[in-house]
Amino acid sequence: MSEAPSLPNRQAILVDRAFTVLAWLLGATGIALPGVIIGFLAVRGLGVIDWAFLTSPPGGFPLGQAGGIGPALQGSLALVGIGLVVALPLAVGGALFLTEYNRFPALARIVRFATECLAAIPSIVYGLFGYAILVVFMSLKISLLAGGITLGLVMFPLILIGAQEALEAVSWQDREAALSLGVTRAYVVRRVVLRQAAPGILAITTLAAGHAFGSAAPVLFTASVIFSRGGLGLETPVMTLPTHLYFLVGEALSFEHAYGTALVLVGVLLIVNVLVVCLKGALRR
Amino acid sequence: MRFTTLAFFGFILLTGGAVADSKDGILRLGGSTTLLPVISKASSDFMERFDTWNRVDPSFPERDVVIFVSGGGSSFGVKSAINGTVEIGLVSRYLKNKEKTLLGEYRTFQVGTDAVAIAVNKDNPLARLRRGFSSDEMASIFSGAVRTYRDFDATLPDESIVLFVRDSGAGSAEMIQKLILHQRPVSSGALQLSSQGALLQKLNSNPRAVGYISSGLLLASDRLVGLALDGVRPSNENVINSRYPVVRPLMMVVKGEPGALARAFIDYVLGEHGQALVASLNYVPVGENYVPVGQK
Amino acid sequence: MRLLPGILSERLTWLFCLVSLLAGGATLILVAVFILREAAPTLFADGGLMALLFTDPWVPLAEPPLLGIGHAWISTLMITAISLGVAVPFGYGIGLFISDVAPTAVRSALQPCLDVLAGIPSVVYGFFGYVTLVPWFENHFAMATGESILAAGLILAVMVLPFIASTSAEAFRAIPGDLREAALAQGVTRWHAVRRVVVAQAAPGMFAAAALGLARAIGETLAVLMLAGNSVALPHSVLDRGQPLTALIATELGEAGVGSPKYHTLFAAAFVLIFVVVCINALVWAWKGRLIYRV
Numbered sequence: 037m038s039e040a041p042s043l044p045n046r047q048a049i050l051v052d053r054a055f056t057v058l059a060w061l062l063g064a065t066g067i068a069l070p071g072v073i074i075g076f077l078a079v080r081g082l083g084v085i086d087w088a089f090l091t092s093p094p095g096g097f098p099l100g101q102a103g104g105i106g107p108a109l110q111g112s113l114a115l116v117g118i119g120l121v122v123a124l125p126l127a128v129g130g131a132l133f134l135t136e137y138n139r140f141p142a143l144a145r146i147v148r149f150a151t152e153c154l155a156a157i158p159s160i161v162y163g164l165f166g167y168a169i170l171v172v173f174m175s176l177k178i179s180l181l182a183g184g185i186t187l188g189l190v191m192f193p194l195i196l197i198g199a200q201e202a203l204e205a206v207s208w209q210d211r212e213a214a215l216s217l218g219v220t221r222a223y224v225v226r227r228v229v230l231r232q233a234a235p236g237i238l239a240i241t242t243l244a245a246g247h248a249f250g251s252a253a254p255v256l257f258t259a260s261v262i263f264s265r266g267g268l269g270l271e272t273p274v275m276t277l278p279t280h281l282y283f284l285v286g287e288a289l290s291f292e293h294a295y296g297t298a299l300v301l302v303g304v305l306l307i308v309n310v311l312v313v314c315l316k317g318a319l320r321r
Numbered sequence: 322m323r324f325t326t327l328a329f330f331g332f333i334l335l336t337g338g339a340v341a342d343s344k345d346g347i348l349r350l351g352g353s354t355t356l357l358p359v360i361s362k363a364s365s366d367f368m369e370r371f372d373t374w375n376r377v378d379p380s381f382p383e384r385d386v387v388i389f390v391s392g393g394g395s396s397f398g399v400k401s402a403i404n405g406t407v408e409i410g411l412v413s414r415y416l417k418n419k420e421k422t423l424l425g426e427y428r429t430f431q432v433g434t435d436a437v438a439i440a441v442n443k444d445n446p447l448a449r450l451r452r453g454f455s456s457d458e459m460a461s462i463f464s465g466a467v468r469t470y471r472d473f474d475a476t477l478p479d480e481s482i483v484l485f486v487r488d489s490g491a492g493s494a495e496m497i498q499k500l501i502l503h504q505r506p507v508s509s510g511a512l513q514l515s516s517q518g519a520l521l522q523k524l525n526s527n528p529r530a531v532g533y534i535s536s537g538l539l540l541a542s543d544r545l546v547g548l549a550l551d552g553v554r555p556s557n558e559n560v561i562n563s564r565y566p567v568v569r570p571l572m573m574v575v576k577g578e579p580g581a582l583a584r585a586f587i588d589y590v591l592g593e594h595g596q597a598l599v600a601s602l603n604y605v606p607v608g609e610n611y612v613p614v615g616q617k
Numbered sequence: 618m619r620l621l622p623g624i625l626s627e628r629l630t631w632l633f634c635l636v637s638l639l640a641g642g643a644t645l646i647l648v649a650v651f652i653l654r655e656a657a658p659t660l661f662a663d664g665g666l667m668a669l670l671f672t673d674p675w676v677p678l679a680e681p682p683l684l685g686i687g688h689a690w691i692s693t694l695m696i697t698a699i700s701l702g703v704a705v706p707f708g709y710g711i712g713l714f715i716s717d718v719a720p721t722a723v724r725s726a727l728q729p730c731l732d733v734l735a736g737i738p739s740v741v742y743g744f745f746g747y748v749t750l751v752p753w754f755e756n757h758f759a760m761a762t763g764e765s766i767l768a769a770g771l772i773l774a775v776m777v778l779p780f781i782a783s784t785s786a787e788a789f790r791a792i793p794g795d796l797r798e799a800a801l802a803q804g805v806t807r808w809h810a811v812r813r814v815v816v817a818q819a820a821p822g823m824f825a826a827a828a829l830g831l832a833r834a835i836g837e838t839l840a841v842l843m844l845a846g847n848s849v850a851l852p853h854s855v856l857d858r859g860q861p862l863t864a865l866i867a868t869e870l871g872e873a874g875v876g877s878p879k880y881h882t883l884f885a886a887a888f889v890l891i892f893v894v895v896c897i898n899a900l901v902w903a904w905k906g907r908l909i910y911r912v
Contacts, residue, residue, distance in 0.1 A: 048805070048806050048808075048809060049806060051806070051808055052806035052807055052808040052809070054808075055807070055808040055811070056718060056807070056808075058710065059710060059713060059714040059717075059718040059719075060714070060718065062707060062710040062711045062714055063711060063714040063715070063718070063719055063723065063727055065707070065711075066711045066714075066727050066730055066731060066734075066778075066782065067726060067727055067730045069730070069734055069775065069778075070730050070733040070734045070737070071730075073734075073737065073745055073775075074733075076745070076749070077741070077745070093365075095365075125637065126637045126640050126641055127637070127641070128637070129633050129634045129636070129637025129638065130634065130637040130638035130640075130641045132630075132634045132637075133631075133634035133635055133637065133638045134638065136634070137631055137634060137635070147638070147642070149898065149899075149902055150642070150645055151641075151645075152898055153891075153894060153895050153898050154645055154648075156832040156833075156836065156894045156897075156898060157836065157890070157891055157894055158835070158836030158837070158838060158863050158887075158890050158894075159836065159838060160836075160838040160863045160866050160867050160887075161652070161836075161866075161887045161890060161891060163866075163867075163870070164652075164866055164870060164883065164884070164887050165648055165651065165652065165887075167870060168651070168655065168875065168884075169647075169651065171406065172404060172406075172875050175405075177349075177405075177406045178349075178391075178406055189644065189648075192641060192644070196641065220624070220626065220627045221627055221630070221631075222626045222627045222629070222630035222631075223626075225630060226630075243736075246736060247736070249738075250736075250737075250738025250739070250740070250741070251738065251739065252738075252739070252740045252838075252839050253739075253838040253839060253863075253867060256867065257870050257871060260391075261349075261351075261389045261390065261391045262357065262361065262390055262391050262392050263361045263364070263365070263389070263390045263391075264387075264388075264389050264390075265365065265368050265387075265388075269347075271347075272347055272387065272389065273349065273389050273391070278738055278739075278740045278839070279740075281740050281741070281744060282740050282743075282839065282843070283392075283516075285743075285744055285747060285843065286514070286515045286516050286518065286519045287354075287516050287518030287519060287522075288518050288519060288521065288522030291748070294744060298740075298741045298744050298745070301738050301740070301741050302737060302738075302741060305733070305736045305737060305738065306733065308736065309729065309732055309733055309736060312732075313729070393871040393872075394871065394872055396872045397871040397872055400872075400874045403874075404875070480761070481761055483761035483762050488847075488868055488869070488872065489677045489678050489869070489872060490869075490871060490872030494678070495678070498678050506676045506678065506679055507678070508850075509674060509675070509676075509688075509848065509849045509850035509851070510848055510850040510858070511848060511849075512762065512764065512846050512847055512848050512858055513847045513848065513849070513860075513868065514847070515868070523762075527755075527761070527762055529761045529762075530761075530762070
């Protein structure tokens with residue numbers, strides 16, 4: 037420090053107190069914000085939600101004013117499921133290669149940079165890409181498959197980065213100890229590394245899945261349809277929860293149902309967060 | 322921990338493996354948001370009434386009836402029909418020559434008619450001034466040449482006119498562009514909405530708003546006033562006798578010849594129940610009041 | 618228990634992992650190349666870039682269609698500026714709170730709250746803004762309609778806040794306690810120590826946090842689609858309506874026929890977005906050596 041230190045004077049103490057107060061206010065805002073948002077939605081939306089709402093298709097005339105969100109919930113789950121089937125093996129495999137088998141540090145850095153860029157790309161760009169290549173060029177039409185693959189593309193960079201971090205967290209001593217016992221690399225990977233990294237990998241996968249579940253932009257033009265009654269299949273379009281909310285608001289059909297739909301979306305997110313906390317807890321054991 | 326992993330992978334398998342025998346038996350429709358409520362309801366009723374296709378007609382396969390309906394606007398409907406992404410496109414305007422070329426062989430089935438009405442909230446200054454305007458006056462408002470109510474008429478308040486329009490792919494947007502605005506572009510300050518329903522909601526709630534909307538929605542709303550154009554009110558009679566200047570067909574478009582299943586659904590919409598749905602939404606059903614497509 | 622002989626399983630595992638990485642890499646390259654290729658007709662037409670970005674308005678129904686995205690990137694700029702202007706100070710403040718002021722119990726309550734805030738889907742934020750901010754603006758600011766750049770910017774600030782807060786908190790916490798204690802031992806107040814030591818050392822990390830927030834704000838789609846007003850006019854004030862690049866793509870994609878000029882323009886808009894995001898990331902990486910404090 038350039039100036040001679042001095043005991044704090046009156047002004048400095050006041051500024052410090054102000055800082056403390058401000059910091060607490062900001063912290064309180066941080067804690068209150070999600071509560072306010074969720075509470076607001078809950079107050080208006082909780083009344084709509086019941087088992088029928090969660091399982092039945094939209095009803096009323098025009099459609100959406102009555103009935104429920106059953107097909108949308110199904111569709112969203114199916115889309116995320118397919119996305120995971122696409123993204124998870126590729127991401128974990130790629131992460132494994134980078135941590136276990138890679139000999140060129142430059143490669144790891146290039147891949148990391150590229151993956152971070154991919155993770156930051158707007159989701160509508162994935163939707164645009166999915167529409168052009170999957171829906172039109174590959175003639176998958178607007179379908180569960182096209183939307184699922186697009187969501188897989190969205191999730192892939194997130195899981196790759198997270199899996200890499202989880203794998204790198206496994207101490208090299210454990211690896212060396214296993215190898216010194218004479219087992220193959222693959223055995224080490226399977227029994228030692230993956231086992232330790234599994235909670236971390238699952239945590240990031242759950243987070244990515246939750247993010248994909250709530251994103252409308254990638255599926256808006258690749259998989260979603262305004263109305264369906266079920267009949268899930270790989271070549272058929274699906275209703276999805278986020279696009280259903282978007283349509284409800286756009287068509288102004290039923291704000292009550294919109295609140296209910298928003299609340300279900302938030303509910304799923306909360307479940308995802310709880311799961312991740314449990315998984316991270318398992319990590320510490 | 323082990324349970325979570327198992328549950329996780331079980332979930333993936335369950336959803337990833339969800340397959341119904343859906344190769345045939347699926348109909349996809351999409352396009353005009355004007356037709357969306359009617360066709361969604363018609364398809365829902367159709368699926369409710371006929372579980373499987375062989376109940377519609379014994380010669381059809383025993384497959385579940387699955388119908389999907391989307392919005393996206395008339396242009397999206399035509400393009401999807403051209404691309405083959407839908408079996409039936411929903412269109413609420415006349416087809417353009419370019420589209421007809423791209424479609425090649427095609428069939429259109431008119432299921433109703435409506436008008437594109439200029440509508441304002443009951444409390445809108447224009448509504449309190451008078452109930453009818455000329456097309457030129459409307460053109461000057463929609464093109465943004467007139468920006469505030471006072472600019473339009475000195476007795477009106479000095480508030481800016483808020484325009485609500487459909488985006489460029491909509492049937493109503495094209496009809497208004499062609500028949501009212503002619504060469505002048507829509508005001509860049511207009512808010513583009515994604516569906517007719519959204520237009521209804523905005524016009525219902527905003528007294529400073531001016532927009533165009535399907536006459537069916539206008540007639541069903543008690544908070545909107547439809548302005549007469551060149552002395553003609555946007556009522557269903559004026560649609561039937563074609564006196565209202567912006568009348569348009571509500572059509573289902575099929576590339577080539579419709580398949581047997583598509584044909585069955587089209588017949589359902591053209592039949593008694595379907596037309597009753599059309600009428601219940603205040604559109605003009607086809608029938609004795611038929612306004613044939615092709616009239617420009 | 619062996620399923621396969623050692624060497625074979627060894628090779629297969631290696632192969633599988635390599636193939637995964639290549640598949641991922643190939644997809645990335647495919648995305649980049651495809652988008653560039655489809656954007657090329659618009660980007661590289663003569664005078665095209667200037668017209669696209671600056672001179673042409675957006676009038677697709679004109680003959681010939683005018684497809685300039687000037688209004689869009691200016692809307693993006695304005696909305697992003699508002700959201701960062703609000704979220705960055707708030708975020709740093711919360712970050713400092715987490716690292717230097719909050720007791721452990723409060724910290725462990727705050728972190729999950731930030732995670733929840735970060736995870737709420739974009740469409741829910743858009744809906745929330747639509748039913749709260751938009752009517753509020755209409756009633757209190759006598760606006761013709763509440764959808765505006767300001768409304769979108771404010772909700773976007775809430776969406777971006779948790780990321781800035783978490784990332785800057787991480788950067789602040791990485792400063793070793795010794796430095797703080799050395800300062801406090803001199804007799805300065807906590808704020809003085811925070812300002813002169815923690816913040817000064819964590820500046821690169823703070824930059825990374827802001828960059829992360831920026832990238833997120835630029836890429837948001839549904840929330841701004843529902844709140845910014847979706848109008849193709851060039852916005853002049855924050856109370857005007859606008860149409861950011863992401864909303865432009867979302868609105869016009871359904872209508873654009875594959876291969877049409879509008880289709881290529883939408884890809885050009887996507888390319889602009891990707892370009893900006895990659896540049897931001899590159900900037901952060903260039904400073905990466907100094908990002909998290911290292912002894």
